[in-house]
Amino acid sequence: MAQDTPKAPNPDKPTVAVLGPGGVGGLLAALLSRAGHRVVCLATDATAEALRTRGLRVHSGQFGDFTAAVEADTELREPVDACLIAVKATSLDAALSRIPAQTIGDTLLVPFLNGVEHPGLLRAHYRPEQVAPSAIRVESTRVAPGEIEHGSPFAQIDLAGDPVPRARLDALAGALTEAGITTQVLDDEVAALWAKMSFLAPIALLTTRYGVPLGEIRDRHREELTALVTEAAEVSRACGGPADPDGALARYDAFPPGTKSSMQRDAEAGRPLELDAIGGALLRAADRHGVAVPTASRVVRELGTTGA
Numbered sequence: 001m002a003q004d005t006p007k008a009p010n011p012d013k014p015t016v017a018v019l020g021p022g023g024v025g026g027l028l029a030a031l032l033s034r035a036g037h038r039v040v041c042l043a044t045d046a047t048a049e050a051l052r053t054r055g056l057r058v059h060s061g062q063f064g065d066f067t068a069a070v071e072a073d074t075e076l077r078e079p080v081d082a083c084l085i086a087v088k089a090t091s092l093d094a095a096l097s098r099i100p101a102q103t104i105g106d107t108l109l110v111p112f113l114n115g116v117e118h119p120g121l122l123r124a125h126y127r128p129e130q131v132a133p134s135a136i137r138v139e140s141t142r143v144a145p146g147e148i149e150h151g152s153p154f155a156q157i158d159l160a161g162d163p164v165p166r167a168r169l170d171a172l173a174g175a176l177t178e179a180g181i182t183t184q185v186l187d188d189e190v191a192a193l194w195a196k197m198s199f200l201a202p203i204a205l206l207t208t209r210y211g212v213p214l215g216e217i218r219d220r221h222r223e224e225l226t227a228l229v230t231e232a233a234e235v236s237r238a239c240g241g242p243a244d245p246d247g248a249l250a251r252y253d254a255f256p257p258g259t260k261s262s263m264q265r266d267a268e269a270g271r272p273l274e275l276d277a278i279g280g281a282l283l284r285a286a287d288r289h290g291v292a293v294p295t296a297s298r299v300v301r302e303l304g305t306t307g308a
Protein backbone atom coordinates (compact mmCIF):
# COMPACT_ATOMS: atom_id res chain seq x y z
CA MET A 1 0.00 0.00 0.00
CA ALA A 2 1.35 3.46 -0.86
CA GLN A 3 2.69 5.56 2.06
CA ASP A 4 1.64 8.97 0.83
CA THR A 5 1.94 11.01 4.01
CA PRO A 6 4.72 13.60 3.95
CA LYS A 7 7.42 12.87 6.57
CA ALA A 8 6.71 15.99 8.64
CA PRO A 9 3.45 17.95 8.72
CA ASN A 10 3.52 21.44 7.25
CA PRO A 11 3.53 23.87 10.24
CA ASP A 12 1.72 26.47 8.12
CA LYS A 13 -1.34 24.23 7.81
CA PRO A 14 -3.99 24.02 10.56
CA THR A 15 -3.51 21.28 13.14
CA VAL A 16 -6.57 19.04 13.38
CA ALA A 17 -7.62 16.62 16.10
CA VAL A 18 -10.11 13.85 15.38
CA LEU A 19 -12.19 12.38 18.19
CA GLY A 20 -13.29 8.90 17.05
CA PRO A 21 -11.09 7.80 14.14
CA GLY A 22 -13.67 5.37 12.73
CA GLY A 23 -15.43 5.30 9.35
CA VAL A 24 -15.89 9.07 9.09
CA GLY A 25 -13.15 10.30 11.44
CA GLY A 26 -10.50 7.91 10.16
CA LEU A 27 -11.13 8.87 6.55
CA LEU A 28 -10.97 12.60 7.31
CA ALA A 29 -7.88 12.20 9.51
CA ALA A 30 -6.05 10.22 6.82
CA LEU A 31 -6.92 12.64 4.03
CA LEU A 32 -5.88 15.67 6.10
CA SER A 33 -2.62 13.98 7.10
CA ARG A 34 -1.92 13.11 3.47
CA ALA A 35 -2.49 16.78 2.60
CA GLY A 36 0.24 17.81 5.05
CA HIS A 37 -1.71 18.67 8.20
CA ARG A 38 -0.60 17.67 11.66
CA VAL A 39 -3.37 15.30 12.76
CA VAL A 40 -3.91 14.05 16.32
CA CYS A 41 -6.40 11.20 16.67
CA LEU A 42 -8.14 10.90 20.04
CA ALA A 43 -9.09 7.33 20.74
CA THR A 44 -9.26 4.52 23.23
CA ASP A 45 -5.93 3.08 24.43
CA ALA A 46 -6.04 0.12 22.05
CA THR A 47 -6.97 2.13 18.96
CA ALA A 48 -4.42 4.87 19.78
CA GLU A 49 -1.74 2.21 20.04
CA ALA A 50 -2.76 0.67 16.69
CA LEU A 51 -2.65 4.09 15.01
CA ARG A 52 0.78 4.91 16.43
CA THR A 53 2.14 1.59 15.22
CA ARG A 54 0.49 1.16 11.85
CA GLY A 55 -0.98 4.55 10.91
CA LEU A 56 -4.38 4.86 9.28
CA ARG A 57 -4.93 2.57 6.32
CA VAL A 58 -7.50 3.68 3.78
CA HIS A 59 -9.01 1.68 0.94
CA SER A 60 -10.97 3.97 -1.37
CA GLY A 61 -12.06 3.92 -4.98
CA GLN A 62 -12.15 7.71 -4.95
CA PHE A 63 -8.98 8.50 -3.00
CA GLY A 64 -6.92 5.38 -3.69
CA ASP A 65 -5.35 3.00 -1.17
CA PHE A 66 -2.88 4.66 1.17
CA THR A 67 -1.48 4.68 4.68
CA ALA A 68 -1.30 7.95 6.59
CA ALA A 69 0.84 8.60 9.67
CA VAL A 70 -1.05 10.35 12.48
CA GLU A 71 -0.36 11.18 16.10
CA ALA A 72 -2.63 9.38 18.53
CA ASP A 73 -3.54 10.05 22.13
CA THR A 74 -6.29 9.24 24.56
CA GLU A 75 -7.15 12.89 25.16
CA LEU A 76 -6.49 16.35 23.78
CA ARG A 77 -3.61 17.93 25.71
CA GLU A 78 -3.30 21.29 23.90
CA PRO A 79 -5.55 23.60 21.87
CA VAL A 80 -5.60 22.86 18.13
CA ASP A 81 -7.19 24.70 15.21
CA ALA A 82 -10.10 22.26 14.89
CA CYS A 83 -11.28 19.06 16.53
CA LEU A 84 -13.51 16.93 14.31
CA ILE A 85 -15.94 14.86 16.38
CA ALA A 86 -16.88 11.59 14.70
CA VAL A 87 -17.99 9.18 17.39
CA LYS A 88 -21.45 7.67 17.24
CA ALA A 89 -24.20 9.40 19.22
CA THR A 90 -24.25 6.45 21.60
CA SER A 91 -20.61 7.13 22.59
CA LEU A 92 -20.65 10.92 22.59
CA ASP A 93 -21.10 11.51 26.32
CA ALA A 94 -18.24 9.21 27.27
CA ALA A 95 -15.96 10.41 24.48
CA LEU A 96 -16.26 14.10 25.43
CA SER A 97 -14.06 13.46 28.46
CA ARG A 98 -11.22 13.23 25.92
CA ILE A 99 -11.59 16.90 25.01
CA PRO A 100 -11.50 18.65 28.41
CA ALA A 101 -13.07 22.11 28.38
CA GLN A 102 -10.15 23.50 30.38
CA THR A 103 -7.64 22.31 27.75
CA ILE A 104 -9.21 23.11 24.40
CA GLY A 105 -8.79 26.89 24.47
CA ASP A 106 -10.25 28.29 21.26
CA THR A 107 -10.30 24.97 19.38
CA LEU A 108 -13.16 24.84 16.86
CA LEU A 109 -15.31 21.74 17.54
CA VAL A 110 -16.86 20.22 14.44
CA PRO A 111 -19.28 17.34 15.05
CA PHE A 112 -20.23 15.12 12.09
CA LEU A 113 -22.79 13.03 13.93
CA ASN A 114 -26.12 12.33 12.33
CA GLY A 115 -29.01 13.80 14.28
CA VAL A 116 -30.00 17.26 15.48
CA GLU A 117 -29.66 17.25 19.26
CA HIS A 118 -25.88 16.85 19.78
CA PRO A 119 -25.10 20.57 19.12
CA GLY A 120 -27.10 21.42 22.25
CA LEU A 121 -25.14 18.90 24.29
CA LEU A 122 -21.82 20.23 22.96
CA ARG A 123 -22.81 23.84 23.60
CA ALA A 124 -23.66 22.94 27.18
CA HIS A 125 -20.07 21.67 27.63
CA TYR A 126 -18.17 24.27 25.56
CA ARG A 127 -18.59 27.83 24.35
CA PRO A 128 -21.42 27.98 21.76
CA GLU A 129 -19.33 29.94 19.26
CA GLN A 130 -16.75 27.19 19.08
CA VAL A 131 -19.24 24.49 18.03
CA ALA A 132 -19.76 24.10 14.27
CA PRO A 133 -22.34 21.34 13.65
CA SER A 134 -21.74 19.89 10.22
CA ALA A 135 -23.09 17.17 7.95
CA ILE A 136 -21.14 14.67 5.90
CA ARG A 137 -22.40 12.62 2.97
CA VAL A 138 -20.20 9.57 2.61
CA GLU A 139 -20.21 5.82 3.09
CA SER A 140 -17.12 4.85 5.02
CA THR A 141 -16.58 1.92 7.38
CA ARG A 142 -14.04 1.15 10.09
CA VAL A 143 -13.33 -2.52 9.41
CA ALA A 144 -10.64 -2.78 12.14
CA PRO A 145 -8.88 -0.23 14.37
CA GLY A 146 -7.17 2.19 11.98
CA GLU A 147 -8.45 0.46 8.86
CA ILE A 148 -11.02 2.33 6.82
CA GLU A 149 -13.00 1.31 3.76
CA HIS A 150 -14.46 4.24 1.90
CA GLY A 151 -17.16 2.74 -0.34
CA SER A 152 -19.01 5.72 -1.81
CA PRO A 153 -17.69 7.45 -4.91
CA PHE A 154 -18.12 10.77 -3.10
CA ALA A 155 -17.38 12.53 0.21
CA GLN A 156 -19.14 15.84 0.73
CA ILE A 157 -19.34 18.11 3.75
CA ASP A 158 -21.68 20.94 4.68
CA LEU A 159 -20.01 23.05 7.38
CA ALA A 160 -22.27 25.24 9.49
CA GLY A 161 -22.37 26.94 12.86
CA ASP A 162 -24.53 30.02 13.28
CA PRO A 163 -22.52 31.65 16.11
CA VAL A 164 -19.12 30.64 14.66
CA PRO A 165 -17.09 33.38 12.96
CA ARG A 166 -17.42 32.80 9.20
CA ALA A 167 -13.68 33.10 8.62
CA ARG A 168 -13.06 30.03 10.79
CA LEU A 169 -15.56 27.96 8.81
CA ASP A 170 -14.11 29.19 5.50
CA ALA A 171 -10.57 28.30 6.58
CA LEU A 172 -11.58 24.77 7.56
CA ALA A 173 -13.62 24.35 4.38
CA GLY A 174 -10.55 25.36 2.38
CA ALA A 175 -8.38 22.79 4.17
CA LEU A 176 -10.93 19.99 3.72
CA THR A 177 -11.47 20.82 0.07
CA GLU A 178 -7.74 20.88 -0.56
CA ALA A 179 -7.53 17.46 1.10
CA GLY A 180 -10.06 16.14 -1.44
CA ILE A 181 -13.41 16.41 0.37
CA THR A 182 -15.88 18.68 -1.38
CA THR A 183 -16.86 21.14 1.35
CA GLN A 184 -19.25 24.07 1.42
CA VAL A 185 -20.11 26.49 4.20
CA LEU A 186 -23.83 26.95 4.78
CA ASP A 187 -25.40 29.99 6.44
CA ASP A 188 -28.15 28.14 8.26
CA GLU A 189 -27.15 25.43 10.73
CA VAL A 190 -30.70 24.26 11.42
CA ALA A 191 -31.41 23.87 7.70
CA ALA A 192 -28.15 21.95 7.17
CA LEU A 193 -28.87 19.48 9.99
CA TRP A 194 -32.54 18.97 9.15
CA ALA A 195 -31.81 18.51 5.44
CA LYS A 196 -29.63 15.54 6.39
CA MET A 197 -31.94 14.28 9.15
CA SER A 198 -35.16 14.38 7.14
CA PHE A 199 -33.52 12.50 4.27
CA LEU A 200 -31.73 9.96 6.43
CA ALA A 201 -34.32 9.10 9.10
CA PRO A 202 -36.89 7.39 6.83
CA ILE A 203 -34.41 5.01 5.21
CA ALA A 204 -32.46 4.39 8.43
CA LEU A 205 -35.65 3.50 10.31
CA LEU A 206 -37.29 1.38 7.61
CA THR A 207 -34.23 -0.57 6.42
CA THR A 208 -33.46 -1.39 10.06
CA ARG A 209 -37.06 -2.20 10.95
CA TYR A 210 -37.46 -4.68 8.11
CA GLY A 211 -33.83 -5.80 7.80
CA VAL A 212 -33.83 -5.39 4.02
CA PRO A 213 -31.96 -3.02 1.70
CA LEU A 214 -33.40 0.15 0.23
CA GLY A 215 -34.55 -1.51 -3.02
CA GLU A 216 -36.98 -3.74 -1.11
CA ILE A 217 -38.21 -0.86 1.01
CA ARG A 218 -38.96 1.09 -2.19
CA ASP A 219 -40.79 -1.84 -3.75
CA ARG A 220 -42.53 -3.61 -0.88
CA HIS A 221 -43.02 -0.83 1.69
CA ARG A 222 -43.62 2.14 -0.62
CA GLU A 223 -46.67 3.45 1.21
CA GLU A 224 -44.90 3.42 4.55
CA LEU A 225 -41.80 5.02 3.03
CA THR A 226 -43.89 7.80 1.51
CA ALA A 227 -45.71 8.39 4.81
CA LEU A 228 -42.46 8.53 6.75
CA VAL A 229 -40.79 10.88 4.27
CA THR A 230 -43.81 13.18 4.41
CA GLU A 231 -43.81 13.20 8.21
CA ALA A 232 -40.05 13.85 8.41
CA ALA A 233 -40.41 16.72 5.93
CA GLU A 234 -43.22 18.26 7.99
CA VAL A 235 -41.12 18.07 11.16
CA SER A 236 -38.17 19.60 9.34
CA ARG A 237 -40.34 22.44 8.06
CA ALA A 238 -41.73 23.07 11.56
CA CYS A 239 -38.16 23.26 12.91
CA GLY A 240 -37.06 25.75 10.24
CA GLY A 241 -35.48 23.22 7.88
CA PRO A 242 -36.26 22.32 4.27
CA ALA A 243 -39.22 20.14 3.22
CA ASP A 244 -39.04 18.32 -0.09
CA PRO A 245 -40.60 14.85 0.25
CA ASP A 246 -40.92 14.31 -3.53
CA GLY A 247 -37.26 15.22 -3.99
CA ALA A 248 -36.26 12.79 -1.23
CA LEU A 249 -38.27 9.97 -2.80
CA ALA A 250 -36.70 10.68 -6.20
CA ARG A 251 -33.24 10.52 -4.63
CA TYR A 252 -34.04 7.21 -2.89
CA ASP A 253 -35.19 5.84 -6.25
CA ALA A 254 -31.82 6.72 -7.78
CA PHE A 255 -29.82 4.70 -5.20
CA PRO A 256 -28.64 1.17 -6.06
CA PRO A 257 -31.24 -1.32 -4.77
CA GLY A 258 -28.73 -3.03 -2.48
CA THR A 259 -28.06 0.18 -0.49
CA LYS A 260 -28.09 -0.34 3.28
CA SER A 261 -28.27 2.33 5.96
CA SER A 262 -25.57 2.53 8.61
CA MET A 263 -28.20 1.94 11.31
CA GLN A 264 -29.11 -1.29 9.52
CA ARG A 265 -25.44 -2.32 9.35
CA ASP A 266 -25.10 -1.57 13.07
CA ALA A 267 -28.14 -3.76 13.76
CA GLU A 268 -26.72 -6.59 11.67
CA ALA A 269 -23.42 -6.37 13.56
CA GLY A 270 -25.14 -6.23 16.97
CA ARG A 271 -23.76 -2.74 17.68
CA PRO A 272 -25.76 -0.10 19.59
CA LEU A 273 -28.12 1.84 17.31
CA GLU A 274 -28.35 5.60 16.94
CA LEU A 275 -32.10 5.10 17.29
CA ASP A 276 -32.59 7.75 19.94
CA ALA A 277 -30.45 10.34 18.10
CA ILE A 278 -32.41 9.80 14.87
CA GLY A 279 -35.86 8.33 15.54
CA GLY A 280 -36.14 9.62 19.10
CA ALA A 281 -35.05 13.13 18.11
CA LEU A 282 -37.55 13.15 15.23
CA LEU A 283 -40.41 12.27 17.60
CA ARG A 284 -39.31 14.83 20.20
CA ALA A 285 -39.17 17.59 17.58
CA ALA A 286 -42.60 16.56 16.24
CA ASP A 287 -44.00 16.68 19.76
CA ARG A 288 -42.51 20.12 20.44
CA HIS A 289 -44.07 21.53 17.26
CA GLY A 290 -47.37 19.63 17.36
CA VAL A 291 -46.73 17.70 14.13
CA ALA A 292 -48.54 14.36 13.85
CA VAL A 293 -46.10 11.53 13.06
CA PRO A 294 -48.06 8.28 13.43
CA THR A 295 -45.85 6.24 11.10
CA ALA A 296 -42.58 7.40 12.64
CA SER A 297 -43.97 6.80 16.15
CA ARG A 298 -44.97 3.24 15.30
CA VAL A 299 -41.70 2.37 13.53
CA VAL A 300 -39.55 3.81 16.32
CA ARG A 301 -41.66 1.95 18.88
CA GLU A 302 -41.34 -1.31 16.93
CA LEU A 303 -37.58 -0.84 16.63
CA GLY A 304 -37.28 -0.16 20.33
CA THR A 305 -39.35 -3.23 21.10
CA THR A 306 -37.44 -5.58 18.83
CA GLY A 307 -34.11 -4.07 19.91
CA ALA A 308 -33.15 -4.51 16.23
Ligand SMILES: NC(=O)c1ccc[n+]([C@@H]2O[C@H](COP(=O)([O-])OP(=O)(O)OC[C@H]3O[C@@H](n4cnc5c(N)ncnc54)[C@H](OP(=O)(O)O)[C@@H]3O)[C@@H](O)[C@H]2O)c1
Binds near residue numbers: 047087089112139262
Ligand atom coordinates in the same frame (compact mmCIF):
# COMPACT_ATOMS: atom_id res chain seq x y z
N1 LIG B 1 -19.85 5.97 8.38
C1 LIG B 1 -20.52 6.70 7.51
O1 LIG B 1 -20.47 6.43 6.31
C2 LIG B 1 -21.33 7.89 7.99
C3 LIG B 1 -21.86 8.77 7.03
C4 LIG B 1 -22.52 9.92 7.47
C5 LIG B 1 -22.65 10.17 8.82
N2 LIG B 1 -22.15 9.29 9.72
C6 LIG B 1 -22.30 9.59 11.15
O2 LIG B 1 -21.01 9.85 11.67
C7 LIG B 1 -20.94 9.43 13.04
C8 LIG B 1 -19.77 8.47 13.18
O3 LIG B 1 -20.10 7.28 12.46
P1 LIG B 1 -19.00 6.23 11.99
O4 LIG B 1 -19.68 5.31 11.05
O5 LIG B 1 -17.77 6.91 11.55
O6 LIG B 1 -18.74 5.45 13.36
P2 LIG B 1 -17.60 4.37 13.66
O7 LIG B 1 -17.01 3.85 12.41
O8 LIG B 1 -18.20 3.41 14.62
O9 LIG B 1 -16.47 5.22 14.36
C9 LIG B 1 -16.64 5.74 15.62
C10 LIG B 1 -15.28 5.83 16.26
O10 LIG B 1 -15.46 6.33 17.57
C11 LIG B 1 -14.59 5.65 18.42
N3 LIG B 1 -15.07 5.71 19.78
C12 LIG B 1 -16.20 5.18 20.33
N4 LIG B 1 -16.28 5.49 21.62
C13 LIG B 1 -15.17 6.23 21.91
C14 LIG B 1 -14.69 6.85 23.09
N5 LIG B 1 -15.37 6.78 24.24
N6 LIG B 1 -13.53 7.50 23.03
C15 LIG B 1 -12.84 7.59 21.88
N7 LIG B 1 -13.25 7.05 20.71
C16 LIG B 1 -14.41 6.36 20.75
C17 LIG B 1 -14.54 4.24 17.89
O11 LIG B 1 -13.33 3.70 18.38
P3 LIG B 1 -12.78 2.24 18.12
O12 LIG B 1 -12.29 2.25 16.70
O13 LIG B 1 -11.70 2.14 19.12
O14 LIG B 1 -13.94 1.33 18.34
C18 LIG B 1 -14.55 4.50 16.41
O15 LIG B 1 -13.25 4.65 15.91
C19 LIG B 1 -22.29 8.81 13.35
O16 LIG B 1 -23.14 9.75 13.97
C20 LIG B 1 -22.85 8.44 11.99
O17 LIG B 1 -24.27 8.40 11.95
C21 LIG B 1 -21.48 8.15 9.35
